Amino acid sequence: MAVKAIDTDVLVIGGGGAGLRASIEARRQGVEVLLASKTLAGLASCSIFSGGAFTAAFGTMTKENHFRTTITTGKLINDQGLVEVLVDEAVSRLLELREFGVKLSIGDGSCRVVDCSFPMQGAGLIHPLVKYARSIGVKMLENTMITDLLSNGTANGAVGFNVLSGERVAIGAKAVVLATGGASQIYRRNDNPVRMTGDGYVMAYELGLPLIDMEFVQCLPTGTAEPGYPMFMLLIPLAILELGVLQNIKGEDIVRKHGLNPKLVYSTHRDVWTNTIAKEIYEGRGEGDTILLNLAKLPESLQKHPFIQSLSELLKGFPLLEKPVHVTPLAHTFIGGIQINENCETALPGLFAAGEATGGVHGANRVGGSALTECVVFGARSGKCAAEKAKTTPKKTVDERQVEQKLERVDEVVGREASSMGSPELVRSRIQEIMWGKAGVIRSQQSLIEAKEALTQLREERLPRVYGKKPHEAMEALEATNLLLVASLVVEAALTRTESRGVHYRIDYPDPDDKNWLQHIMLTKKFEGIGVETRPVKITKLSPS
Ligand SMILES: Cc1cc2nc3c(=O)[nH]c(=O)nc-3n(C[C@H](O)[C@H](O)[C@H](O)COP(=O)(O)OP(=O)(O)OC[C@H]3O[C@@H](n4cnc5c(N)ncnc54)[C@H](O)[C@@H]3O)c2cc1C
Structure with missing residues (x-):
């Protein structure tokens, strides 16, 4: 062409x-x-x-x-x-x-x-x-x-x-x-x-x-997870958060139970809130991978709050004040x-x-x-x-x-036969399942190794078949391919960091380890695969106390 x-x-x-x-x-x-x-x-x-x-x-x-x-x-x-x-x-x-x-x-x-x-x-x-x-x-x-x-x-x-x-x-x-x-x-x-x-x-x-x-990868602690409705981040206002509306399956007020500070939820403490909610779910007090936003006792004075109005727009037809809404952390920013x-x-x-x-x-x-x-x-x-x-x-x-050689990547996906094994949509959703289940908010050596193996299998079995006949489909095919590599990079780095720090929460290493881990993890492409190195963080002004 x-x-x-x-x-x-x-x-x-x-x-x-x-x-x-x-x-x-x-x-x-x-x-x-x-x-x-x-x-x-x-x-x-x-x-x-x-x-x-x-x-x-x-x-x-x-x-x-x-x-x-x-x-x-x-x-x-x-x-x-x-x-x-x-x-x-x-x-x-x-x-x-x-x-x-x-x-x-x-x-x-x-x-x-x-x-x-x-x-x-x-x-x-x-x-x-x-x-x-x-x-x-x-x-x-x-x-x-x-x-x-x-x-x-x-x-x-x-x-x-x-x-x-x-x-x-x-x-x-x-x-x-x-x-x-x-x-x-x-x-x-x-x-x-x-x-x-x-x-x-x-x-x-x-x-x-x-x-x-x-x-x-930063998650926001609260996003919609109501089946059949789109996923959106929810910035629940302080006045509503303080009412004990975020509940686990036992009806416990998660904010009070863990002494979370609602003033800091969307500013400096997103990690603490997200990790706490994820742990409630991990320990079996969620519904599937969600918790509940229970607005049943919302006072009349707050029922017309702009947040409630936007939420009813988003969840059109959902009886917000009668039935708890499923909410959960959502991946938000790299x-x-x-x-x-x-x-x-x-x-x-x-x-x-x-x-x-x-x-x-x-x-x-x-x-x-x-x-x-x-x-x-x-x-x-x-x-x-x-x-x-x-x-x-x-x-x-x-x-x-070089141009010709680089464009071969596009030609390849366009030239492939359509097959269910190579559907970009299915490959993407498989990556998303693996990553959310095994390398999401809560991680461990075991879950990350399982993620790595599942991604490797996907790469070997599906990647050579990912197709995109029409131009728009070719974009989706290449996106699925890119997602697979990025997922592998996240898993590799998460496996390497054997501590918990900020948004990286390792249940098998639950504490930060300043002695060994004031380090960046650097990933580069090597002949044999992903190369991993560490490099001390650059401190110009503020040292660890
Ligand atoms: C729902 C939501 C709310 C947020 N709210 C805030 C907030 O209030 N304040 C805040 O500080 N941060 C917020 N963030 C985070 C912030 O929005 C993002 O980190 C920031 O906007 C990223 O900007 P960017 O220009 O780097 O990337 P983006 O805004 O994501 O733009 C990337 C661009 O690259 C293009 N692109 C990608 N790949 C290719 C390609 N292969 N070829 C050509 N083009 C390509 C895309 O089409 C897009 O145009 C929010 C994030 C989300 C998801």
Whole structure:
């Protein structure tokens, strides 16, 4: 099939908050920018489905507090150099969003976008950024799945295909920014859009670049798990949480039973809440893999609360005030990812990365509202640094043989016969079952080894058959393939970390072990499989007490 050749100075892969912010900044430096996105720019991203809340040193929160909170919440596994950048630049980068048409309301220690409602509050960020990016001349390559990066010792472009027409593309670029988001779709219970399949992790890994902290996947403690209804994160308001509405199957109030602090549930203590709820379920006091949100005794004064109204919209027809709703932790954000330095450089010259595709900022547990702040701060940095790199890099020719070879991955899935064994949908759901059952919130050596074996079996039996005849199906096939690799990476890192820390909860090693584990786990592709190394965390300011 003919391949369309495209040239640009900076190629940004990903149309969420990080990719859009990177594109705008690169363009403002005066270079040509092309933004590639699997869907229309901004859609099907976590950013658009987000709550639109950012944490930063507004009001009484000082930069020092912000730094300390990020590190203590991250259980000291954060790269402190990256956190210094986050904290230093957050306020100015957030206020600058107003120049791009984003409307913000500023609170104490946070700000949020206004005028957008659940479940797409992030639209208040994403729609203005898309509009602004277009207005300053960022070119969009939409509905295009990038499948591989091109490199000749430095990053010089990428290949992919249009998921509607099937047309293949080869993009030559002087610098590339990966902003492909996370991969919470490896889990059966998750609140991410379906396209969040860790494609960027796979592209970086395949080039031999290190991934950091992949064992840390943050779950939100409460999400809908009512059969027949969609999964959504639930941010249950304090006034309702305090009423003892979260119950196990014995009707016990989980919050009171474990002395959980409702004020911290969605900010710094997501790990504690999630792990506690998961343990209730693990010890047999759940219903299946859920607990109950029992609103039967909700006082009349709270029955019209906006949360209750949104919930009845989401669970249309469900008798909310009469019957308990099944709720459970949901996979929410990847904390680990591609390793970067303060300038968003990866280990491959010319390749930059930002947003949820990267690791290191949040450590072992993320502060609520800090992922979007990260996107804005590091998105801008990656765009600026990529543009600077592009300005000093002569135009590079794309190696046609490399293009052809990289696109074989697409041709292969298109060329395969359809079979139930190779159905991308079935492969994805099998990965999700394995991961949620054996490598979800609660992990152990045994469950992780079982996960590894089940994934290996899937790889051997199903992967060679995964097919996708039509362009859209080819995308799903490649996504299933990517999910399988990402799942294996998470399992490998989780097996290696023989302690519990933040969102990584090993029931066989229930305590943190600072003596041995103030370390990052780094994964790289080796000839024999996944290479695992450890590296001490970078401490610039805050040492373990
Ligand atoms: C329901 C929900 C609510 C949240 N609320 C908040 C909040 O209020 N505050 C906060 O700080 N964080 C929140 N988060 C987390 C935060 O939204 C994400 O971490 C952040 O938006 C990630 O932004 P990103 O740009 O890195 O990735 P995304 O916004 O996920 O964008 C990734 C982009 O990459 C594209 N892409 C992926 N692979 C490819 C490929 N192969 N080729 C081309 N394009 C590709 C996708 O199509 C998408 O456009 C929330 C997350 C969820 C799921």
